[in-house]
Amino acid sequence: MxxxxxxxxxxxxxxxTDVVHAAATNTVAEAxxxxxxxxxxVTPGTAADVWQxxxxxxxxxxxxxxxxxxxxxxxxxxxxxxAQSHASAGxxxxxxxxxxxxxxxxxxxxxxxxxxxxxxxxxGRNVVFGSTATMVPPTDWVALPLGAGLTDIGNPTYYxxxxxxxxxxxxxxxxxxxxxxxxxxxxxxxxxxxxxRPAYTVTFSVRTGPSSNLATVMQILSTGVxxxxxxxxSGGYLxxxxxxxxxxx
Numbered sequence: 544m545x546x547x548x549x550x551x552x553x554x555x556x557x558x559x560t561d562v563v564h565a566a567a568t569n570t571v572a573e574a575x576x577x578x579x580x581x582x583x584x585v586t587p588g589t590a591a592d593v594w595q596x597x598x599x600x601x602x603x604x605x606x607x608x609x610x611x612x613x614x615x616x617x618x619x620x621x622x623x624x625x626a627q628s629h630a631s632a633g634x635x636x637x638x639x640x641x642x643x644x645x646x647x648x649x650x651x652x653x654x655x656x657x658x659x660x661x662x663x664x665x666x667g668r669n670v671v672f673g674s675t676a677t678m679v680p681p682t683d684w685v686a687l688p689l690g691a692g693l694t695d696i697g698n699p700t701y702y703x704x705x706x707x708x709x710x711x712x713x714x715x716x717x718x719x720x721x722x723x724x725x726x727x728x729x730x731x732x733x734x735x736x737x738x739x740r741p742a743y744t745v746t747f748s749v750r751t752g753p754s755s756n757l758a759t760v761m762q763i764l765s766t767g768v769x770x771x772x773x774x775x776x777s778g779g780y781l782x783x784x785x786x787x788x789x790x791x792x
Contacts, residue, residue: 581610630654670710681709685739687718690731694721696780704783706739712791714739721780722755728774732781735767745788755779763788 571577584590590608597603601617614623626639634654641650652658669679684705689695696719697703704718720732744764751757755776763769771781 579606579610581608584608626652628654679710682707682738684717685736687716687720687733687735689720689733692722692724692726692730693732694723695719696721702784704733706735708739708790709787712789713787714741714790716783716786718783719780720783721778722775723778725755725777726771726775728772729770732761732769732771735763735769737767739790740767741765741788741790742792747786747788749781749786751775752780752782761786 579593581590581593587608592602592608593606593610595602595605598617602615603617603623604612604614607613616623628634628636628638630636632654635657636654638652638654640648640652642648647661648659649661650658666680684703684707687695687704687706689704695704701719702717704716704720706714706716708714714735726732741763742765744762746760746762749759749761749771751759751771755778757771757773757775757779759771759773759775761769761771761781
């Protein structure tokens with residue numbers, strides 16, 4: 544198939560050859576369209592592009608064999624595609640949109656930097672805010688190694704005692720641990736995984752379940768060791784569900 548110029552008269556060329564011509568300027572009337580039609584492909588996957596822009600012989604912008612637009616940067620430090628607005632920075636005018644065939648916007652970016660997503664936004668990598676704050680997917684739950692005299696009540700009634708790290712350097716605990724005898728103050732309840740430890744000691748107001756029934760403070764040291772600062776009564780449990788803390792610096 545001969546690739547022909549959109550505007551201006553292309554030079555003569557043999558079939559199945561490219562047409563190269565000088566830049567042309569023309570005016571398209573309001574009721575008119577410039578159309579390039581690619582007939583149904585006989586050998587999909589092997590046909591040539593409908594048209595190309597090249598830089599020094601390297602393909603940059605092009606419409607592939609089906610007429611779908613593609614763009615790639617032929618040199619370093621250049622954007623393959625950029626959408627810009629004539630509005631000044633801070634304006635709420637849209638720069639661009641991804642939309643369905645009925646023109647319903649699915650993703651829109653405005654000049655002021657705001658972006659809007661109509662449906663779910665699924666991210667396979669990290670989401671970075673500014674230059675320092677990074678949102679990463681939650682880690683898997685890591686079982687808590689318990690101290691002496693403690694038992695993980697766990698399944699089937701409760702979550703197994705565990706911790707995980709979540710976006711924005713938040714660590715969350717879950718589960719219920721029990722003790723049959725009395726726990727001395729500052730005895731080790733459990734030790735957090737190295738990646739889940741706070742940079743500094745964090746403290747929580749907690750209450751043990753009967754029969755101990757003690758209102759006290761649990762602290763987690765930067766070493767990951769969790770402790771109750773007071774001695775408990777004989778027998779009881781401690782619920783960890785809902786306990787979370789900031790583990791960053």
